[in-house]
Amino acid sequence: MKDPIQHLNKIFDSRIRIGIMSALAVNEKLNFNDLKGIMDVTDGNLATHLKTLEEHEYIKVQKGFVGRKTNTTYSITKAGHKAFTDHLNALEEIIKKMK
Amino acid sequence: MKDPIQHLNKIFDSRIRIGIMSALAVNEKLNFNDLKGIMDVTDGNLATHLKTLEEHEYIKVQKGFVGRKTNTTYSITKAGHKAFTDHLNALEEIIKKMK
DNA sequence: TTCATTACTTTGAAACACAAAGTGCTTTTC
DNA sequence: GAAAAGCACTTTGTGTTTCAAAGTAATGAA
Numbered sequence: 001m002k003d004p005i006q007h008l009n010k011i012f013d014s015r016i017r018i019g020i021m022s023a024l025a026v027n028e029k030l031n032f033n034d035l036k037g038i039m040d041v042t043d044g045n046l047a048t049h050l051k052t053l054e055e056h057e058y059i060k061v062q063k064g065f066v067g068r069k070t071n072t073t074y075s076i077t078k079a080g081h082k083a084f085t086d087h088l089n090a091l092e093e094i095i096k097k098m099k
Numbered sequence: 100m101k102d103p104i105q106h107l108n109k110i111f112d113s114r115i116r117i118g119i120m121s122a123l124a125v126n127e128k129l130n131f132n133d134l135k136g137i138m139d140v141t142d143g144n145l146a147t148h149l150k151t152l153e154e155h156e157y158i159k160v161q162k163g164f165v166g167r168k169t170n171t172t173y174s175i176t177k178a179g180h181k182a183f184t185d186h187l188n189a190l191e192e193i194i195k196k197m198k
Numbered sequence: 199t200t201c202a203t204t205a206c207t208t209t210g211a212a213a214c215a216c217a218a219a220g221t222g223c224t225t226t227t228c
Numbered sequence: 229g230a231a232a233a234g235c236a237c238t239t240t241g242t243g244t245t246t247c248a249a250a251g252t253a254a255t256g257a258a
Contacts (some may be wrong), residue, residue, distance in 0.1 A: 005118040005138070013112045014246085019104040022193050032205060037102065040229095045247050047206060069255065070205070079117045093108045095116065098124050113215085131236060143247060144216050151214095168224065169236065 004093035008077045011056055012087045016041055016049045024059060024076040031073050050074060058083055103192035111186045112153055115140055115148045120183045123158060124173040130172050149173060157182055 007015055023030055030038075032059045036046055052060045059081030062073050076084075110122075111117055118138045124130060135145055152158045157179030161172050175183075 005114060005121070008113065008114045008117065014106045015104060015112060015239070016246095017108065018107065018193065019111060022104070022197060025197050033213080040246055043206065044249075047208095051207095072205075085197075088190070088197065091187070091190050094121050094192055095191060098121060098184075098187070115215090129211070141217055142237065143218075143239080146239095148239095171236075 004090040004097070007086060007093075008092035009083055009087040011052070011058065012084065014049065019055060020049060020053060020074075021058065021076065021080065024074060025081060025084060027078065028071040029047065029062075029075045031071065035076075053080070056080075058085075103189040103196070104134040106185060106189035106192075108182055110151070110157065111183065115144065116152060119145075119148060119152060119173075120157065120175065120179065123173060124180060124183060128174045130163075131171065131174040133172065137153065152179070155179075155182075 012021065016039055017059065020035060023038050024034060027034075030049075032043075032046070035050070036043065039046065041049075050061075054061055057077055059074050060077050062075070064071050064073070107177070111120065115138055119134060122134060122137050126133075131142075131149075133150070135142065138145065138149075149160075151159065153160055156176055158173050159176050161174070163170050163172070
């Protein structure tokens, strides 16, 4: 693949993952339900995508407690932010080329 | 999913398909080998993606002859151009939001 | 105590991606 | 002019990914 297209990141091929990343790019921390609300996916589906992103260290998970309830929040890592920005930049190039 | 993300088109989740569409958006007609060269994929892989795009009527195939040799060219349809543009516009929105 | 809810995790089927092998031509080479 | 090579895809089979639904383990409410 030529130039910008080869800079696209396979991980961000998925709409849901793009959604997660852009939500986390703008919001410092979000929990499972925030993300579920933003993207309108089923739990299992969201959990799988979150795990994939976590495995690639694009997001990190903080498991904690609010009182006695578990409280899990997700946030973007530095590497994740860079990877996502690179991806979007490549897309921007593609868009520019088309005009 | 909220606004721009829900306007992303599942068909364009694939890098190879984005490559095909942007190549065809800029070039009136391309043949199998042109596309293969642009994107550096295997034949089978490219053929599968082309077929998917064709099934969605985002591209059209013209089978003809140059002399005695078959000559197949691919071009983008009106619907394909619109769908792809919509997809890119949605991405543009996402990019803007992040800045 | 029992039932409901929350916040995920696991499961299993279906869809998809991919490389390699195959097909049906035409064109070259001997 | 028969065999080999090349071209332009198509088919096949495997491995991966996606997804919804069912499951689980904890807390909270009745």
